[in-house]
Amino acid sequence: MQAKIALLPGDGIGPEVVNEGVKVLNAIAQRFDHNFSFTENLIGGIAIDETGNPLPDDTLAACLQADAVLLGAVGGPKWDDPTASVRPEQGLLRIRKEMGLFANVRPVKIYPALAQSSTLKPEVIANVDMVIIRELTGGLYFGQPQGRQDTENGRAALDTMYYTEGEIERLLRVGFTLAQQRRKKITSVDKANVLASSRLWREIAHEVRQDYPDVDYEDMLVDACAMHLIRRPGDFDVIVTENMFGDILSDEASMLAGSMGMLPSASLAEGAKGLYEPIHGSAPDIAGQGIANPLATILSCAMLLRTSLGLNEEADLIESTVDIFLAEGYRTADLACNDEKILGATEVGDFIAQGILQH
Numbered sequence: 001m002q003a004k005i006a007l008l009p010g011d012g013i014g015p016e017v018v019n020e021g022v023k024v025l026n027a028i029a030q031r032f033d034h035n036f037s038f039t040e041n042l043i044g045g046i047a048i049d050e051t052g053n054p055l056p057d058d059t060l061a062a063c064l065q066a067d068a069v070l071l072g073a074v075g076g077p078k079w080d081d082p083t084a085s086v087r088p089e090q091g092l093l094r095i096r097k098e099m100g101l102f103a104n105v106r107p108v109k110i111y112p113a114l115a116q117s118s119t120l121k122p123e124v125i126a127n128v129d130m131v132i133i134r135e136l137t138g139g140l141y142f143g144q145p146q147g148r149q150d151t152e153n154g155r156a157a158l159d160t161m162y163y164t165e166g167e168i169e170r171l172l173r174v175g176f177t178l179a180q181q182r183r184k185k186i187t188s189v190d191k192a193n194v195l196a197s198s199r200l201w202r203e204i205a206h207e208v209r210q211d212y213p214d215v216d217y218e219d220m221l222v223d224a225c226a227m228h229l230i231r232r233p234g235d236f237d238v239i240v241t242e243n244m245f246g247d248i249l250s251d252e253a254s255m256l257a258g259s260m261g262m263l264p265s266a267s268l269a270e271g272a273k274g275l276y277e278p279i280h281g282s283a284p285d286i287a288g289q290g291i292a293n294p295l296a297t298i299l300s301c302a303m304l305l306r307t308s309l310g311l312n313e314e315a316d317l318i319e320s321t322v323d324i325f326l327a328e329g330y331r332t333a334d335l336a337c338n339d340e341k342i343l344g345a346t347e348v349g350d351f352i353a354q355g356i357l358q359h
Contacts, residue, residue: 012282014072134246
């Protein structure tokens with residue numbers, strides 16, 4: 001297979017983890033006789049520094065022409081001024097909108113070898129294997145009007161949570177379809193007791209569920225979901241929710257696995273095109289030290305192969321090699337609790353790549 005992959009290393013540890021993802025993708029290409037070509041492009045803070053634009057036009061063009069996109073992370077203290085008119089995160093929001101990336105898919109899985117890395121009791125996180133599907137191009141992050149103003153009562157700001165029927169329905173169908181392929185259970189999360197947008201969400205969810213009679217469906221308020229993710233996380237299979245709720249809940253759920261450094265994600269458009277990235281941020285405090293955990297990026301590469309390129313065997317091989325890495329007692333600094341063998345980012349990438357080639 002031939003495929004074009006656009007690389008967006010970004011800021012902080014982004015370039016370090018993307019480098020290890022490319023290393024693993026090259027090992028897959030060698031092992032299975034594929035031809036992956038890569039283009040590296042600017043996004044986020046570094047793009048602001050070099051071009052004044054968090055998503056330069058040539059970066060967007062490269063992403064639109066590629067078969068898939070691999071992103072590192074954006075942002076950092078250097079660009080954190082809340083009054084700045086240009087911010088790194090604007091690049092993420094624009095690329096989601098321009099590429100039509102409406103569904104963010106975040107799997108949360110407990111690796112038995114990492115059970116002690118979680119802050120929760122092992123019996124609480126036993127059997128956790130869920131997917132959170134977050135709507136990505138609507139809601140508070142995109143709704144208009146949006147902005148701030150000076151009033152006679154002082155400074156004021158406004159954000160609008162806006163959703164259309166079509167935006168809600170297409171995301172729900174992604175969730176129901178995935179649930180059919182898993183344990184056939186879906187939880188739709190909203191705030192229907194307060195928000196008009198959530199009442200519309202629930203109304204449409206009840207209509208869509210009629211087309212999936214084999215899927216066990218439940219409504220859940222977002223505050224209750226936040227509580228149950230800690231109290232009984234193993235009960236969830238597929239969670240589907242709007243943009244802001246999904247942003248918060250998926251970060252909360254990441255702690256079940258012990259570290260954000262273990263969790264991949266995919267942002268999907270209609271069809272096969274997608275953007276793949278670890279859920280963690282740019283971690284500027286450890287950038288350049290070689291201790292970043294690249295496993296979430298490597299697992300995002302597995303999602304890329306499976307979802308955008310249809311290479312299921314190759315994706316399975318990456319994931320099984322990560323399983324071996326952990327089972328043999330290797331750890332990155334963020335996962336270490338006892339006397340495990342701690343490896344740096346480059347060593348982790350080497351281990352996974354060699355495991356693929358020797359399989």
